[in-house]
Amino acid sequence: MTTPTREIDRIVGAALDEDAPWGDLTSETLIPEAATATAELVAREPGVVSGLEVFAAAFRIVDPRTQVQRLAADGDRFAAGDVLARVQGPARGILTAERVALNLLQRMSGIATLTARYVDAVAGTGARIVDTRKTTPGLRSLERQAVRDGGGRNHRRSLSDAIMAKDNHLAVLTAGGRDLATALREARERMPHTAHLEVEVDRLDQLDAVLAGGADTIMLDNFSLDDLRAGVSQIAGRAVVEASGGVSLETVGAIAATGVDVISVGALTHSARALDLGLDVVIEAPTSHAEVGG
Template identity: 90%
Template sequence: MTDHREIDRIVTAALDEDAPWGDLTSETLIPADATATAELVAREPGVLSGIDVFAAAFRLVDARIAVEALAADGDAFDTGAVLARVQGPARGILTAERVGLNLVQRMSGVAGLTARYVAAVAGTGARIVDTRKTTPGLRSLERQAVRDGGGRNHRRSLSDAIMAKDNHLAVLTAGGRDLATALREARERMPHTAHLEVEVDRLDQLDAVLDGGADTIMLDNFSLDDLGTGVQRIAGRAVVEASGGVSLDTVAAIAATGVDVISVGALTHSARALDLGLDVVISAGPGASGAAP
């Protein structure tokens, strides 16, 4: 679960963007003492992610609004399922509605897509992980959504691990410098707790990268045959990650080559927001003692 302080920071920014000087429509049309009950309803099947984020949108607008979760993050659901119930001042519910929906729809879309990838590699031992190809400002939430869908997280940021990609290697070996030596020298400068991952795009780079002491080797855009060869040549001396050209159509065959990890940028950069709606089911006008239909 994402830290509540992080959730509040992200949701507050979204609310400030959506209603920078208040909700003119609700404040004009809706009586201040009107109340309502609304339900979060699934318009299509999926996997839930972000129920705490959804609830935070209403809490941060008006602490009197109560959100009852009727499903938990990671739960699969069918069309028509009621996932949460929202009760309280109508103005606040209407003000928070769009932000709450935007975030839970986005997160549930990521979770559902991740679950499909995880199901496709079931039984192979390969892990499905995300990448840094996330929506700016929403990385924490999208990483949670990947976990809710059964996937795993790659490094969170540039500060979390050493990952030498093709452009790093081009600079590192400029002037004919030996790659293995350059990597060994880099390891000497690394904190002892750090992890070194190196991306390669050709089989003939493997020996140098292994000699350089890589903890994880990413085989980028390899053919299936070359992935299998790479796994055999690495032979357990490093974690093997496959990346590039991964889709729901190809991921099972990639997993069958024996790689340990498959990183999938599409989990976050190509996930479609799930169709969820917030339907008012009971409303009470000013001074009402009971609920009106």
């Protein structure tokens, strides 16, 4: 599953319009129009790469004559010093696109790298690491792609994709003493038959009503490890069990060991650090020609 080219072009185009709304004054002033350049995308630290298509799109949109040779694939792990791509073409275009290309690639690779650390931490447990809607406005498609490149899975894309009743929804739904199970069953009757119903709970004593209401997935929010184990036992396979809240690299392994099916981690997108990647122009040494005497 990859981000469609038209979506990439929309996002990258908007970023380029923001960065160079009336052109690149520096490059157009200092760099000869006919100048060409070669630059290498170099990793300054280890990680997981994500966003090479986005990186290439920035150069293509600025100047279609620019060629980007990918030396890695999205999802690949790399070491510090590895060359991940090579860019060749008109120097002005390369310099104009450089910052936007790197900003998006560094952001996506940071998310992929952090996601991979979470996935590694739950290896062998059967629990899935998934993202949340806590994404950068306007960049959700790219950040979800980065989570997948890091080995994680995606939660619902938007409010339009699934029914997810959280604490505030339940407070409104049961206002005036309405029975939760009945309210959920009535909601199910209004749902499209293809829709998925997830319900968030923050106490074990809510589980019976939510199960009776027909939830497909039950989110156990900010539960202790003991309560997570008790919740998994009580649900007993009648719904997918998701754990959320209080998840960190230090805690995720123990959470996975409780038997939950899914662990949602907002930090994958809202707290990932941009990875340190650089674009270095390659300066070729002049060829030395020995003088031949006669």
